[in-house]
Amino acid sequence: MKTSELIGALASAGGEPSPPRRPLARIAPAAIAGVVLALAALSLWLGMQPLAAAIRADWFWMKAAYCLALAVSGLLILLPSLRPGGRISAVGLAALAMALAGIAVMAGQEWVSAPATLWPKLWLGDSWDLCPWRILLLAAPIYALLIGGARPLAPTRLGLAGAAAGLMAGGLAGAVYGFYCQEHTAPFVALWYSLGIGLSAALGALVGARLLRW
């Protein structure tokens, strides 16, 4: 086919308006659906902790805030990456750095103020060997929906977009998992939640590089 013929064909097809599409308009519904799905999966699978008590505890909100901060930084990095020529969001990277620094400071404070006999409990809790994997599992459906929402857009750096989607999915999954998990120390969250969410971002980059091709 000659290029001029192709252009002719495309031009006549161009009579259909194709108004600018906001990445957020596709990502937000996908994220909400993903969270609902993950919450449903969690309540069927592990159930939830007594929430009336949990929401009065600082540690419940500490975990939620940390995870949501990671999810938001993932979102901020994801959105511009879904458009050709979009830059890496400096705000998103800054948010990510602040979230990590915040949890590190909290974990450090708790660690130094606790007696050495409590350290293993502080860092390992009761579920260190399960937590990262559970977060990763809960992140999977959210990630799938995010990728589904992103596919009609046009990411040109697939690894970056995939990692950002993985980070966002992991953060949301961590927040969802908080409805079950009764671990309450900052060192635990800093280590094992971060590991689960980080795994989600890393896998997201690998998988995204394939799924997001167009």
Add this chain to the structure above:
Amino acid sequence: MVASQAGDSDAHGRLLVRLAGHLRAYFARRLRGADDVEDLVQETLLAVHLKRATYDPSYRFAPWAFAIARYKLVDRYRRRGGRVSLPLESATDLLASDNPEEGAVRRDVAKLLAKLPERQQRLMRDVKLQGYSMDEAAARAGISVTAAKVAVHRSMKRLMREVFDEDL
């Protein structure tokens, strides 16, 4: 492009024709076979058409379109299993990696250079096209080496802006 998004098929056609020319030049610099070049031009035009909703009118058009071109180029290498790393293109390699013997390219370069003040033009020609060293070029222009460096740097910045601001 804004008109294209609104569904003006004439404007859409004109945009694609103009873009095709720029894309042909872009791919010709990066690929050998003419068939490959035309293939990628077509693929990119198709992608620009299909993904036109992802263009945000509050940004410039050229970076958007060439990000797609670059993506298609990388995608092709990836499919072929080759390993390449493409630096983000800048006007520097538009000037530096071109074979100045090619008539079309030479005309483009001349047109671009004409936008600079005369002294900078001469300096740029000496340093970037004729291959004089910075010392030699400074001596030819009768200025200090530092001044020559500054002038070349400024000229490059200016040209870079010209290349990317040229709205398609």
